[in-house]
Amino acid sequence: MTGRGSPSERLYTTLRAAILNGVFAPEQALKPQELANAEKVSLAVAREALLRLVGEGLAARLPNRGFAVPAVNAERWQQIAEARALTEPVMFRLSIERGGVDWEVRVRAAHHHLARTPPWEPGGAFVSDEWSEAHRQFHRALLEGCGNPVLLDGFDRTWTASELARRWSGAILPERDGPAEHAALEEAALSRDAERAAGLLARHVLHTAQGLTTHKD
Numbered sequence: 001m002t003g004r005g006s007p008s009e010r011l012y013t014t015l016r017a018a019i020l021n022g023v024f025a026p027e028q029a030l031k032p033q034e035l036a037n038a039e040k041v042s043l044a045v046a047r048e049a050l051l052r053l054v055g056e057g058l059a060a061r062l063p064n065r066g067f068a069v070p071a072v073n074a075e076r077w078q079q080i081a082e083a084r085a086l087t088e089p090v091m092f093r094l095s096i097e098r099g100g101v102d103w104e105v106r107v108r109a110a111h112h113h114l115a116r117t118p119p120w121e122p123g124g125a126f127v128s129d130e131w132s133e134a135h136r137q138f139h140r141a142l143l144e145g146c147g148n149p150v151l152l153d154g155f156d157r158t159w160t161a162s163e164l165a166r167r168w169s170g171a172i173l174p175e176r177d178g179p180a181e182h183a184a185l186e187e188a189a190l191s192r193d194a195e196r197a198a199g200l201l202a203r204h205v206l207h208t209a210q211g212l213t214t215h216k217d
Contacts, residue, residue: 007039007041008041008045008048008049008052009049011039011046011049012048012049012053014039015035015059016053016056016058019053019058019059019164020058020129020167022167025069026070026071027069027071028069029067029068030050030053030059030067030068030069031066032046032047032066032067033046035049035050053067056160056161056163057070057080057160057161057164058164070164072212073212074212077165078213080158080161080162080165081162081205081206081208084158084162084205085201087151087154087155087158088139088143088155088201088202088205089197089202091143091146091148091152091155092146092189092194092198092201093198094145094146094147094148095144095146096193096194096197098145098146098147099146100145103141103144104190106141107138107141107142107186107189107190108190109141110134110137110138110140110141111138111182113134113138114131114135114137114182115182115183117130117134118130118131119131127166127170132163132166132167135166138182139155139159140152140155140159142185142201143155162208166208168212176207181200181204181207184200185200185201185204188200
């Protein structure tokens with residue numbers, strides 16, 4: 001493994017990308033000693049990287065069993081979706097109330113970028129990293145007009161915690177018309193229709209968790 005940063009940082013980056021891109025299957029064990037041996041780092045370094053992934057919701061810590069990739073239908077995904085569906089529509093309403101022309105410009109630009117970013121890697125089963133980042137920027141742009149950094153910090157944390165669920169949902173529900181949902185969110189924002197915008201965003205967030213609820217391995 002090459003690159004800058006500490007051994008723990010490099011291992012964390014490698015494992016994070018592997019989990020997000022489906023290299024490890026849901027519920028697959030992430031054994032610290034095996035990872036340490038494979039990457040030629042100490043056991044302490046491997047555990048440090050895994051604990052960081054646990055903090056982001058990308059790994060689960062199992063009592064007396066080490067670490068594993070989370071389950072597709074884990075209850076945590078539904079809890080995160082519920083939290084987002086309660087808080088983000090409120091932030092969206094505040095953005096529509098408080099956001100100025102600069103906010104509208106950011107929303108339009110972020111949606112334009114998202115709509116023109118290919119969602120899938122060639123031959124890939126999961127969405128591309130470029131699309132995932134454009135997706136994050138669009139959703140954050142919708143909420144930035146609220147002007148409350150505490151709420152935006154909460155959005156950043158729950159977005160990261162739900163990234164793996166989003167990627168799984170895209171693979172499980174490929175027929176979902178995400179572009180139409182995003183276009184509707186932009187239109188509601190720019191037309192200053194707070195009631196419609198809040199409802200659209202709540203449904204959009206909950207839809208992501210829908211396929212995971214009924215998924216069977």
